[in-house]
Amino acid sequence: MATLKDVAARAGVSYTTVSHVINGTRTVAEETRERVERAIRELAFRPNMAAKALRTGETATVGVVSISGNDLYFAEVLHGVQERAWNGRFGVLISYSELTDCCPEHWSDGYYADICDRERGHLEGFADKGVQGVIVNSLQEDAELEEQLRSLNLPAVLFQRLVKGPSWDNFVCDDYLGTSQAMERLISLGHRRIALVEGFGFESHTVQFRKRAWADALTRAGIGVDRTLVRNGRYDPAVSLKKTRELLALSDPPTAILYYSDSMAMAGIRAARDAGFSVPDDLSIIGYDNLFTDEYSVPRLSSVNQMSHRIGLEMMTRLAERIENPGLEPIVRRYPQEYIERESTARVRVR
DSSP states (O other): OOOHHHHHHHHTSOHHHHHHHHHTOSOOOHHHHHHHHHHHHHHTOOOOHHHHHHHHSOOOEEEEEESOTTOHHHHHHHHHHHHHHHHTTOEEEEEEOOOOOOOGGGOOTTHHHHHHHHHHHHHHHHHHTTOSEEEEOOOSOHHHHHHHHHHHTOOEEEESBOOOOTTEEEEEEOHHHHHHHHHHHHHHTTOOOEEEEEOOOOTTBTTHHHHHHHHHHHHHTTOOOOGGGEEEOTTOHHHHHHHHHHHHTSSSOOSEEEESSHHHHHHHHHHHHHTTOOTTTTOEEEEEEOOGGGGGSSSOOEEEEOOHHHHHHHHHHHHHHHHHOTTOOOOEEEEOOEEEOOSSOOOOOOO
16 A cells, blocks of 8 residues: 655655645645646555544544445445545545335334434534535434534535535425326326336435325326325335236236335346246336446337436535534535436337
8 A cells, every 4th residue: 555655756846745735734835736646646545534634633523424324326325425525535435224124014112212313323423523424315303403403513415305504404205206207108108007106205205205206297198196006115125026926916907006215126026027927028127326337238228317426426515514614504406317218118018
């Protein structure tokens, strides 16, 4: 692993000059700065944040708390956070509450309380470690979440939740738009029996707008809203597999299914094949997330793009701004979504 002295030797400057370039503690000639930055890139040098903390008393670190390490969508968001953090010379500490069942009806006594306690503990631990700000993908209920964010007294960005407060910003997706686009495409392809495999979300979570958009799209098209075509896949591929089988076993099965996540949609493709349905000839399937893996499924998965990487980049940018200026007015930033058509959707075929 390259050291500060290695960078200095490569750039032909002193150890302290490299330190000034990295920490911005003194003006350095542009030509010298360029040599140092080039040496940093060539040696893949990474500053030692812990050492910097000992010298300056500042951690230059942010914390991220999320629900589960198995969430592939948030993993792509996190990639954007980390990319921008490194460019801004922030370290990133990551903790997960590790929710394993995303359905309240199946939470045992004390299970949800334990998960929320773990999340609160992670956030308090970050504050104790002296992080300068946090990004939170939370499972706490609205009132408890607001109370903790206020008590932390840290610059914060809240992901996908419309719980507003004085010292944090809300970054959310326009789930109504994304679902409407997907539904309008299915309806234009002649589909009338369109099922929905949903997942849990609080009322303040923008995912709630997906079910509303599903029903509104059907109503606008003059199609009856059949709620017997709704199943809870719990964001779990195994549960989604089972629920898709139930839908396809109906006497009048759906000709299309919209899922709340790509991982559930992938399981739906498997369930359809097992039941003798061809995707998309017999059944059109749309996922949600637009993960990079969608290009490699068979067939390639049509999905709603949530701009995961861009959101991560811009959440970290905003958090850095809020760290620099804690008095910034809170903002709610909404991201448009876009339906991406691939191979898992087709015109309805008469059965």
